[in-house]
Amino acid sequence: MLAVLCLFAATAQAEEPARLAPGEILRGGFSLDRSLTGFPRPLHSEGRFLLAPGQGLVWRGETPFRLVSVIAPGGLTQSLDGHETMHLSAAKLPFLGPLHDLLSAAMQGDWQPLERSFTVTRVPHGATSTIRLVPRADAPVGGLPVSAIEAEIGRFVESVTISRPGGDSDRLVFTAQRIEPGPPPDEDRQALDRANRR
Template identity: 25%
Template sequence: MKQYLAYFITICLMALSLSAYGLTLHDLQQQFSQYSVVRANFEQDRYINGLSKPLHSSGQMIISKQLGLWWQQKTPFALTLKMNDQRMSQGIGDQPPQVITAQDQPQLFQFNSLLAAMFNADSATLNANFTLTLSEKENQWHLRLVPKTTPLDRIFKQINLTGHQYLSQITIDDMQNDKTVIQFFNHQTKALTTEEKHLFD
């Protein structure tokens, strides 16, 4: 299940720059590509069958169109994930990072390429793989994605995105009847600093 963490994160990041109201799917997808860099803090709760309380974690993330994803979990333990279209590195605490390449896990990276289609307003690709429902309520937009192709339909039941100016929450219902809820806040879109660029090394 750990390898699907990257799936969850990628879905979140595709939607971190949505804004405005009365939107169509095309408008939303155009908004995905508005910013070159998006930063946010996150709070994540995983509701797992058999556990009385959710597993809670928190941290911060940066996504750069040029460099990829940097995701740093701070609590309950340190975890750093770095990802681009060819390479993913995950390190826990002071342990040496585990590196996965597109050659090692082509399915994972094909999934990332699929979601990257959102940045290009590729509605044909999205509609080919998901049943999409877009709605608005109480000054927020809601986008529901139900997978209709394999392997997505073997991993997820549905994915729900909710936001205002930016994505504020994603809820993932998986095929194991578990649920993951991730909330994003403190969004920033200024250019990367030199120090931040080194985080992707």
């Protein structure tokens, strides 16, 4: 979940990234292949997401499980098949505030927080770019369970590979991304409200 937020922040490094105006939201689909040491094949899942700057991210897994993860300024929740299985307030997650601020700054075109938290390498390929993010150990969001994030970026983030210590990795591919006028639909707004409760 944290790495997903970081990859959205990486849109700041594209040549002409999609920028969200106040009140707009970003929606799309995703597929995830998770490679785990000792497993012969990646674990595959699919779903959709909604990003509302200043409000949070709703990440909905649809197959093979209906798993909903929400990260917001006030906290993080996770639900399985409509039943909440976890709720952590921002007070219990010291990294959440700086991470949320990092994302918000990037979406507003302020890249300095990103460069304070990551070593950023950018390689252009015409209309797209490859961005590699390596977390800095002394950064405000230091200690993330990732060793590197590599994203292919055009107007939106198209794909991302998340490498973790120990050899595990995630490969995310994003589809059908679009910017829409807000506010978020009721289902997503309610999910964000639950994550923000104390």
